[in-house]
Amino acid sequence: xxxxxxxxxxxxFGDTEVIHGVxxxxxxxxxxxxxxxxxxxKSTLLRMVAGLETVxxxxxxxxxxxxxxxxxxxxxxxxxxxNYALYxxxxxxxxxxxxxxxxxxxxxxxRDRVAAAAxxxxxxxxxxxxxxELSGGQRQRVAMGRAIxxxxxxxxxxxxxxxxxxxxxxxxxxxIKDLQKxxxxxxxxxxxxxxxxxxxxDRMIVMNEGVAEQVxxxxxxxxxxxxxxxxxxxxxxxxxxLSAEAVGESGRxxxxxxxxxxxxxxxxxxxxxxxxxxxxAEALGAETLLHLRLPxxxxxxxxxxxxxxxxxEGDDCGIIWEERNQLLFLPDGGRL
Amino acid sequence: xxxxxxxxxxxxxxxxxxxQLAVTAVFFFYPAGQAVWQSLFIPDPFGxxxxxxxxxxxxxxxxxxxxxxxxxxxxxxxxxxxxVSMGVALWLAVLADRLIKSSGTYRTLLIWPYAVxxxxxxxxxxxxxxxxxxxxxxxxGLLGYEWNHVLNGEEAMALVVIAxxxxxxxxxxxxxxxxxxxxxxxxxxxxxIDGARFWKRFWTIVFPLLSPTTxxxxxxxxxxxxxxxxxVIHTITSGGPQQATTILVYKVYADGFVGQDQGSxxxxxxxxxxxxxxxxxxxxxxxxxxxHY
Numbered sequence: 324x325x326x327x328x329x330x331x332x333x334x335x336f337g338d339t340e341v342i343h344g345v346x347x348x349x350x351x352x353x354x355x356x357x358x359x360x361x362x363x364x365k366s367t368l369l370r371m372v373a374g375l376e377t378v379x380x381x382x383x384x385x386x387x388x389x390x391x392x393x394x395x396x397x398x399x400x401x402x403x404x405x406n407y408a409l410y411x412x413x414x415x416x417x418x419x420x421x422x423x424x425x426x427x428x429x430x431x432x433x434r435d436r437v438a439a440a441a442x443x444x445x446x447x448x449x450x451x452x453x454x455x456e457l458s459g460g461q462r463q464r465v466a467m468g469r470a471i472x473x474x475x476x477x478x479x480x481x482x483x484x485x486x487x488x489x490x491x492x493x494x495x496x497x498x499i500k501d502l503q504k505x506x507x508x509x510x511x512x513x514x515x516x517x518x519x520x521x522x523x524x525d526r527m528i529v530m531n532e533g534v535a536e537q538v539x540x541x542x543x544x545x546x547x548x549x550x551x552x553x554x555x556x557x558x559x560x561x562x563x564x565l566s567a568e569a570v571g572e573s574g575r576x577x578x579x580x581x582x583x584x585x586x587x588x589x590x591x592x593x594x595x596x597x598x599x600x601x602x603x604a605e606a607l608g609a610e611t612l613l614h615l616r617l618p619x620x621x622x623x624x625x626x627x628x629x630x631x632x633x634x635x636e637g638d639d640c641g642i643i644w645e646e647r648n649q650l651l652f653l654p655d656g657g658r659l
Numbered sequence: 660x661x662x663x664x665x666x667x668x669x670x671x672x673x674x675x676x677x678x679q680l681a682v683t684a685v686f687f688f689y690p691a692g693q694a695v696w697q698s699l700f701i702p703d704p705f706g707x708x709x710x711x712x713x714x715x716x717x718x719x720x721x722x723x724x725x726x727x728x729x730x731x732x733x734x735x736x737x738x739x740x741x742x743v744s745m746g747v748a749l750w751l752a753v754l755a756d757r758l759i760k761s762s763g764t765y766r767t768l769l770i771w772p773y774a775v776x777x778x779x780x781x782x783x784x785x786x787x788x789x790x791x792x793x794x795x796x797x798x799x800g801l802l803g804y805e806w807n808h809v810l811n812g813e814e815a816m817a818l819v820v821i822a823x824x825x826x827x828x829x830x831x832x833x834x835x836x837x838x839x840x841x842x843x844x845x846x847x848x849x850x851x852i853d854g855a856r857f858w859k860r861f862w863t864i865v866f867p868l869l870s871p872t873t874x875x876x877x878x879x880x881x882x883x884x885x886x887x888x889x890x891v892i893h894t895i896t897s898g899g900p901q902q903a904t905t906i907l908v909y910k911v912y913a914d915g916f917v918g919q920d921q922g923s924x925x926x927x928x929x930x931x932x933x934x935x936x937x938x939x940x941x942x943x944x945x946x947x948x949x950x951h952y
Contacts (some may be wrong), residue, residue, distance in 0.1 A: 408845035422853035648903040
């Protein structure tokens with residue numbers, strides 16, 4: 324267990340800068356999720372903490388000590404890769420024991436530690452199998468097992484669930500959260516899936532084009548997004564954006580107004596802030612997503628309870644929301 | 660969808676496989692059959708008639724100390740050629756794999772020797788090590804080492820091993836490099852994070868994952884050392900001195916075409932055929948088990 328500090332970290336590949344100075348202090352045992360669209364630099368950031376990429380400028384500290392020049396093997400961290408990166412020629416046992424053997428842990432202790440991890444991950448029955456004889460979920464567990472047997476200072480996860488099917492992903496998500504809580508090891512977790520970010524993180528870093536747009540607790544980020552990008556990226560279905568002018572809010576310099584689907588309601592056409600024509604409805608049972616076409620051609624998504632009445636296709640409706648829920652953004656994307 | 664083509668009659672498919680069958684028959688089955696047939700006879704000195712001797716040629720060969728010595732020479736020679744050409748190639752491939760800049764140039768330069776025919780390679784090396792005009796021999800002389808592969812059997816062996824391995828290194832290098840690049844980066848990175856340093860990673864992860872390539876090259880190189888090195892031996896040592904570099908395939912030629920003992924020569928080719936066949940079977944049976952695909 325250790326703290327991890329990123330201090331104004333930059334990364335350049337040749338002349339292109341891909342990380343433009345990211346800073347965060349991660350407390351001991353904290354679970355941090357780095358979330359962002361593909362190509363935003365989140366994996367690069369993680370790989371810099373792992374020591375797989377060099378740091379162009381700034382400082383990475385693990386447990387207070389600068390590790391910029393430290394080789395990955397000397398950082399005492401464990402990493403779970405997206406494609407699992409299991410050693411294909413070794414049994415599950417050997418995969419998990421590899422790091423311990425290199426660290427010259429005595430044989431009986433290796434056996435105990437692997438057995439304990441295998442029990443925790445329900446892998447006891449597979450210890451003698453090769454990775455290719457396992458399912459995706461089991462391979463993922465082996466990768467986790469390989470990380471936890473070493474009792475490292477920190478876990479690094481690089482999109483560990485993206486290769487699993489939807490059901491397994493939900494299950495593994497809970498297992499990862501459980502394990503991390505139980506072991507209390509500082510974790511850095513990269514994902515493009517904002518649901519994973521919301522459910523796993525103690526705090527999350529929302530990244531966009533090499534910049535940490537916002538750092539904060541998931542619900543704080545959700546309810547109080549710092550930028551237009553964050554408001555659009557976090558939350559599903561996504562926040563609706565309207566031009567501030569159209570709603571008469573441009574007075575204070577706002578360019579856009581964001582309103583989350585669950586904060587909008589339908590009303591009579593003449594009493595709404597904007598009008599929309601009902602285009603189609605997705606009834607999901609517990610909730611219904613209504614998609615309306617605005618006069619300027621944009622789509623507006625509105626979420627209501629499954630019990631609510633659904634307008635007919637082509638009906639004109641008004642859309643209304645409480646003013647405290649509207650998010651105003653400046654022309655440069657910053658929050659007003 | 661079934662991608663196999665189905666023919667209605669047998670005429671067209673037969674016509675399609677015929678060329679390949681004809682080539683195999685004319686250039687492989689016919690000579691091999693001839694060799695087996697000839698190995699049962701001893702022709703008279705003028706080649707006018709030959710006498711059936713059954714297994715006589717084989718019995719004579721197996722009791723011939725020169726032939727037995729040739730077996731040992733071949734074993735030493737082919738082991739050394741395989742070891743040197745694969746070892747050096749693997750070393751170079753590992754270095755090339757770590758290279759980021761100008762790896763293309765490096766690779767191209769390393770592939771060139773493969774384009775040189777064995778006989779030409781033999782002549783090149785002969786020049787360099789020639790006792791009278793050779794550059795390397797002269798420098799060795801300056802260092803106080805008197806190089807003379809014409810008289811010294813071990814030096815002759817060393818020279819033919821070097822000359823035979825040289826061109827082969829390029830070929831092996833290509834395969835090793837491709838094999839190395841096929842290993843997922845993340846597996847290597849995972850091992851690094853698990854604490855393994857370069858050589859530890861190499862022996863515990865990279866080398867085992869490279870084993871299909873290594874196995875393939877082993878089989879191919881052993882066959883190469885047995886047969887295709889004829890040109891090198893012929894140009895550099897002609898099997899000498901005192902038969903120190905007479906490998907089996909060279910003896911086939913020397914006894915048959917120089918010594919005109921065609922019965923014995925034929926018997927030797929048959930034995931060679933059987934030996935290489937057995938070696939290949941052994942490799943597949945015992946070594947392939949250790950290969951991780």
